Amino acid sequence: VHLVESGEGSVQAGGSLRLSCVVSAFTDSDTCMGWFRQAPGKEFEGVAAMNSNGIIRYEESVKGRFTISKDNAKNTLYLQMNSLKPEDSAMYYCATELPLMAWAAVGPIVDGLTEVGYWSQGTRVTVSS
Numbered sequence: 712v713h714l715v716e717s718g719e720g721s722v723q724a725g726g727s728l729r730l731s732c733v734v735s736a737f738t739d740s741d742t743c744m745g746w747f748r749q750a751p752g753k754e755f756e757g758v759a760a761m762n763s764n765g766i767i768r769y770e771e772s773v774k775g776r777f778t779i780s781k782d783n784a785k786n787t788l789y790l791q792m793n794s795l796k797p798e799d800s801a802m803y804y805c806a807t808e809l810p811l812m813a814w815a816a817v818g819p820i821v822d823g824l825t826e827v828g829y830w831s832q833g834t835r836v837t838v839s840s
Contacts, residue, residue, distance in 0.1 A: 712736055716805055716831035718790075724840050726795050732788040732805035732831055737781075742808045742828070745816045746779060746790045748801035748836075755825070759790060760809075760816035768813040772798075795838045802833045 718730035730746065745760030758770045759779035767779055778791040788805050809816060809828040816824075 712738075712807065712829040714805055714807065714829055714831040716803075716834045719834040719836065721837040721839065722795055724796055724838055726838070727791070727793045728795065728836060729792070730790040730803055730805070730834060730836075732790075734786045734788060734805075734807055734829075737783060737786055738808060740808060742810055743813045743816055744781070744788055744805070744807040744809065745813065746777075746788075747804045747806060747820065748799075749804075750798075750801035753801070754819045756819050757817040758803075760813035761788075762813045766813055768817045770817040792836070795836075797838045797840045800836060800838045803836055804833045805831045 713735040715733045718728055720728050722728055741763055743760050743762045745757055747757050749755040758773050759777055761767050761779055776794045781788045807829050
C-alpha cells in the first residue's frame with residue numbers, strides 16, 4: 712500500500728487548507744485511517760481518525776474546525792482544515808490500516824504506532840498570525 716499526500720501550504724490565521732492522501736488500495740479490514748501531525752518540540756498526535764465502519768473521532772483542539780472524509784471511488788482520504796490557527800502549524804501525515812479504534816488514534820499517539828500500518832511522507836502546514 713502506498714500513500715501519496717498533497718496539499719502543503721502556508722496560510723494566515725483563519726484561513727483554510729485541504730490535505731489529500733491518495734491510497735493505492737483501501738481495504739475492508741477492521742482498522743482505522745487518519746491524520747496525524749507533529750510540530751517541532753511537540754508530541755506526535757492524531758488529529759482525526761475514521762474507523763472502517765465510518766465512526767469518526769477528532770482531537771479536542773480541532774473539533775468543529777477540521778473534517779476528515781474519504782472518497783472510495785478515488786481512493787483518497789481528505790482533511791479539510793478551516794479556521795486555522797498558528798498552533799496548527801506542523802508536519803501532517805496520513806496513515807491507513809492502523810490496528811486500533813478511531814478513539815484511540817486521536818491525541819498523543821500510542822508507542823509504536825508509526826511502526827504499523829502505512830504512512831505518508833508528510834506535508835508541511837504553516838499558519839502565520
